[in-house]
Amino acid sequence: MSLVNKSASELAAMLGSKEISSVELTQAHLENIDKLNPKINSFITVTHELALSQAKGVDELRAKGEKLSALAGVPIAVKDNLTTIGIETTAGSKILKGWVPPYDATVVRKILSNRMPILGKTNLDEFAMGSSTENSAYGPSLNPWDLTRTPGGSGGGSSSAVASMQAPLAIGSDTGGSIRFPASVTGTVGVKPTYGAVSRYGLIALGSSLDQIGPVTRNVMDAAMLQDAIAGHDDMDATSLPESLGSMTEAAKNDSVKGLKIGIIKELTGEGFQAGVSERFQEALDLLVAAGAEIVEVSCPSFQYAIAAYYLIQPAEASSNLARFDSVRFGLRVMPEGPATVEKVMAATREAGFGPEVKRRIILGTYALSSGYYDAYYGSAQKVRTLIQADLAKAFEKADVLVSPTAPTTAFKLGEKQEDPLAMYLNDIATIPANLAGIPGMSLPVGLAKEDNLPVGAQFLAPARQDARLYRVGAVLEKLLENKWSMRMLDLAPELKVN
């Protein structure tokens, strides 16, 4: 097996024992990027020189015998909505084309202090608005399992990069499923930690009360190690949790689910879910039961309003968050025809710089916050949010973790839902409640659907601050599945035929 096929935890061990160097490892990934990225379009920016110089730096430190972090030397890809000093940061939008931030996101700072070379910035739907990367101003990313299909969104750049061995690890952001859905359709592991577990400072905000940064990886242990590396309180983010949630790496070493109560969410099974998805999902549950877990059914009736509430709150916050893109201080500036006033310059810039989905959500959000409509829309949506939290609190009285398929279907075809925003929004039915409630969620590959041979993901949810539970159950299920298949899920992926 070549270097790029290995998991981050394996690579970390090899680096630690000096079996390989970080330069060698980074170089191998850069070569794979050079080969695959022109086809798959996972990266908006590839930072060859920077990555190699960082790799060289960590190798030198290791040679000197310095104590290094667990993932030191393992390269990583970063979603392009996180600010990076000296590296163009676009958020997938034309309005930021060429913008080079003068400050690092806290997560990027942590990556750098963990001495992880940054391979580049990954593609996303413009400002993370979408489920397919088709809304990126830099073209869609493709799914390595089937190049006619989406790798999910908004974080399809990160999921496709990790699934196609261009990067062993990636950072994603999840506002309504943007880490978990792409993980589900690319056969990777994606975790949205508890709201506030990872600092949002430097994350170009979509829905500030929903956004959370998390790991995109090939297995549970890698995700745990990456969450440990990026989590923690940050004074720069007032909503970041003051307390530590403990070691996810330790939790991922768990090997037993005996007595664990797993709640199946009634509203997120059966009708509306692809048969092959439901089938793989059920098999995964059977494995857990066989290993000693107990299945209980729970009901979250308010989930039926989740999408409606989400598509009021998120656009409302986005409409305000995106107001700063006005050409005055940074980014694109488009001069209007005729005499320019500041209002006309702002309008011309926003007209030219934002894509259709972004405009749609700005209009939606502006409307939802307008005087006279606020109570009916934004106000009601916040009440739904409270109801969903109440439903979940009740469900967690009966179960330690909740489970559902991550998405109703496997990867859909590019263009399939582009003309039908509602169908696109419905895709996030299972992932959105976690964002509305601020709880952690993990998507884990559970096999390939019979009808299309494409990856299926199962989603686990835990109460706020109980992220460790996800890693405990995820690690066990992953092991059970690998034993069953006698291989890793991604080894089932077709060899990419790249011209």
Add this chain to the structure above:
Amino acid sequence: MSKDQLMDYQKALGAYEVVIGLEVHVELNTKTKMFCGCANVFGDEPNTNVCPNCLGFPGAMPAVNGKAIENSIKIGLALDCEIAETGRFSRKNYFYPDLAKNFQTSQYDEPIAFEGSIDIEVPSGKVFTVQIERAHMEEDAGKLTHVGGSTGRIQGAEFSLVDFNRAGVPLVEIVTKPIYGAGDEAPELAAAYVRSIREIVKNLGVSDARMERGNVRCDANVSIRPKGQEKLGTRTETKNVNSLRSIERAVKYEIQRQAHLLSQGTAIIQETRHWHEDRGATSSGRPKSDADDYRYFPEPDLVPVQPSKEWIEQLRATLPEKPAIRRKRLQDLWGFSDLEFRDVVNSDLLDEIDDTVNAGAKPQAARKWWTGELARIANSEDKDIAELSITPTQVAQIAELVESGKLTDRLAREVLTGVLAGEGDPAEIVAKRGLEVVSDDGALLAAIDKVLAEQPDVLAKIREGKLQAAGAVIGAVMKAMAGSADAARVRELVIQRANEL
């Protein structure tokens, strides 16, 4: 610009009832800004105290300045407000180039302080109780400079520059409930109210409280209604009236302007207006309706502020005395007559005199210097007295030099001129300019002897007891000493000497 017609003030008051409402913005003097670590300093080079946060860069997030919250609570307590158990920030969304994020982070439906009141004494001695609706925290915007037009206003400007140093500076906005029944004293009440707010925030130490720097800014809402009518009239909001005198004038102007319009059957337009100090007039700004839609919603990047009861009580215990109580105490302490004291208050010199007395001056001397010579100089230079470059300590030092007989009043005024010219402290100026009163009898006696010797006829007259003749000698001696002698002492010595010779 067309000139407004005004109704005679007394006539206007005869026909209409005045209702005013005041919004005072107080810039806090915290070391750093409201939501980031940038320095909160006035007058630095443009765009030097800025960061991704106060420039509204993508991904930047606010972090609340705890000191600003503390100061806001103190202001609320000083205004007898309730302090909110939980206060939330909201976003006020509108596009404007001085607003980095195109929303202002402000408190909307959950202000930190609400339901307070303050007693305000107007120059006539009458006391009004002004109800405070709320005091809330918000961030200041950047500062726009419009270049290329003749007026410095945006109309006609070629381009505009924006300085974000002020963006994110903590503000507390204090809003009154509508104030009824002030009648013809409404303009004075408005000014006296702002003076009291300024005094409070200055004494709390939470603001530099300098109006000329915009530390305290007032928006004055004025409406009038025909006497006997219940329905309130349409109001105008005159923005950023930046001196106490302007507030009084602007309110009076609006009453007269609105009265004229209503008497002509013309409706008042609900709008903001700008005060022009030079013309003594307001002009139309932008229309303002109650339906202005700022799309307020709770700021999701911040958690609610929840001051504990213990903390609030701790802060309450540190409050300085209330203005009305302080005034009573100071008047008793200083022994000023009502007239003298009111003059001090109305000249806005209470703090200066208090500081001068605390620096060692006698109260009457401090009063005389500030309300006399310094007020005269400020007036002649068309400055606010606070802008004069002299400290209360320096005034006290001058007063002390006069008191101890080291300076005559005339010399003291010269020293004062030196201090204002930046030549140093009074003692240094006395030394440098050689202004000290000659108290050395030897030098005086020598001069006296010389003059007496030159004027034997005068000497004879003095010896005969015709003491008024001494005046000529005294004058000549003072002249010889270049004024640096104490005239009373010279007179004593002349008489003594004449009888000895």
